[in-house]
Amino acid sequence: xxxxPSTESLIKALQILPGIxxxxxxxxxxxxxxxxxxxxxxxxxxxxxxxxKVKKCPSCRTxxxxxxxxxxxxxxxxxxxxxxxxxxxxxxGLELSGHFNGRYFVLHGVLSPIDGIxxxxxxxxxxxxxxxxxxxxxxxxxxxxxxxxxxxxxAYFINEQLKKLKIECARVRFSQFKSGTLDKADSRxxxxxxxxxxxxxxxxx
Amino acid sequence: xxxxPSTESLIKALQILPGIxxxxxxxxxxxxxxxxxxxxxxxxxxxxxxxxKVKKCPSCRTxxxxxxxxxxxxxxxxxxxxxxxxxxxxxxGLELSGHFNGRYFVLHGVLSPIDGIxxxxxxxxxxxxxxxxxxxxxxxxxxxxxxxxxxxxxAYFINEQLKKLKIECARVRFSQFKSGTLDKADSRxxxxxxxxxxxxxxxxx
Ligand SMILES: [Zn+2]
Ligand SMILES: [Zn+2]
Numbered sequence: 001x002x003x004x005p006s007t008e009s010l011i012k013a014l015q016i017l018p019g020i021x022x023x024x025x026x027x028x029x030x031x032x033x034x035x036x037x038x039x040x041x042x043x044x045x046x047x048x049x050x051x052x053k054v055k056k057c058p059s060c061r062t063x064x065x066x067x068x069x070x071x072x073x074x075x076x077x078x079x080x081x082x083x084x085x086x087x088x089x090x091x092x093g094l095e096l097s098g099h100f101n102g103r104y105f106v107l108h109g110v111l112s113p114i115d116g117i118x119x120x121x122x123x124x125x126x127x128x129x130x131x132x133x134x135x136x137x138x139x140x141x142x143x144x145x146x147x148x149x150x151x152x153x154x155a156y157f158i159n160e161q162l163k164k165l166k167i168e169c170a171r172v173r174f175s176q177f178k179s180g181t182l183d184k185a186d187s188r189x190x191x192x193x194x195x196x197x198x199x200x201x202x203x204x205x
Numbered sequence: 206x207x208x209x210p211s212t213e214s215l216i217k218a219l220q221i222l223p224g225i226x227x228x229x230x231x232x233x234x235x236x237x238x239x240x241x242x243x244x245x246x247x248x249x250x251x252x253x254x255x256x257x258k259v260k261k262c263p264s265c266r267t268x269x270x271x272x273x274x275x276x277x278x279x280x281x282x283x284x285x286x287x288x289x290x291x292x293x294x295x296x297x298g299l300e301l302s303g304h305f306n307g308r309y310f311v312l313h314g315v316l317s318p319i320d321g322i323x324x325x326x327x328x329x330x331x332x333x334x335x336x337x338x339x340x341x342x343x344x345x346x347x348x349x350x351x352x353x354x355x356x357x358x359x360a361y362f363i364n365e366q367l368k369k370l371k372i373e374c375a376r377v378r379f380s381q382f383k384s385g386t387l388d389k390a391d392s393r394x395x396x397x398x399x400x401x402x403x404x405x406x407x408x409x410x
């Protein structure tokens with residue numbers, strides 16, 4: 001005896017979620033099938049809908065349902081400053097504060113060779129291409145990454161690429177806030193972090 | 206600014222999962238869409254597949270992909286003893302131990318009026334119908350529920366119904382094990398619990 005084949009497949013599939021091990025996946029699968037099949041259908045529909053509609057903006061990689069995201073199409077945004085963030089959640093946190101009026105570039109992760117996440121997966125070559133394109137208007141790049149070791153390595157790697165392009169590069173630090181928790185930082189902390197950005201651009205030269 | 210409409214719908218839908226609040230749902234949704242769209246497609250397929258194939262056995266409510274579940278169709282099982290459990294996970298735990306050879310009835314929950322879970326949702330009227338049917342062969346019902354307050358109330362309620370039917374009813378207690386963790390109980394603990402079942406059947410008369 002064990003769970004049915006489709007239940008086992010669902011348990012396996014649920015383990016792709018971060019923080020969900022075998023036991024949690026069993027619990028979630030049984031909950032969906034035993035107690036909440038209608039909710040499970042809604043979830044299935046919502047996931048399928050999001051997967052077909054939500055894409056990465058071709059210019060900044062933020063998640064969008066439009067050909068180009070809202071911020072990239074907003075003419076009122078400062079097109080000379082680009083803020084690099086780890087995830088859309090961090091971008092949301094900064095937007096909530098209202099202290100940044102430039103545009104963004106979303107990595108969707110940090111360098112993690114052991115997980116097969118290199119510059120390609122984070123769009124770093126796309127970022128370099130964007131900054132070297134004929135129509136580039138960006139003159140300053142802000143790296144608003146957290147202080148985790150892998151984030152530091154990622155910031156270092158990006159800065160190494162940008163030094164070659166002679167584009168001003170600075171680190172914006174939110175020391176107490178890990179990626180994904182920036183919306184807990186109050187507006188003043190975010191204003192201070194932008195005001196105290198640390199230039200990296202040419203100091204390694 | 207905020208997440209896209211489909212992303213927001215997905216975040217809302219994910220909150221149906223037990224233990225997943227707004228922030229976890231955001232994190233899961235972004236993980237699926239940002240970093241793991243292929244895994245998300247697999248999850249979507251597995252969920253859709255399970256929802257269409259997995260049903261509750263009409264006789265015992267265990268999850269099955271057959272018209273009647275494996276245990277209900279197994280002629281070698283003792284058809285005179287019925288073990289009532291809170292979930293398929295508990296049934297799995299008991300099956301692993303090999304100490305019970307009767308059949309099961311799965312509640313998929315416990316009474317919780319505040320959540321709209323009454324006897325109907327737990328199949329308790331179905332259980333009564335089953336035990337009063339002309340072809341009923343069950344002479345003893347074992348309530349293998351955990352010791353949570355709501356489980357005790359559920360056992361009490363079921364026993365009240367069964368007293369009217371003059372069917373022997375006993376409580377099988379796994380005091381250290383909450384529903385869903387019975388597979389951690391070793392075989393000896395389960396054997397002891399069955400050996401030390403507490404008769405409830407007529408003591409309230
Ligand atoms: Zn964009
Ligand atoms: Zn059955």
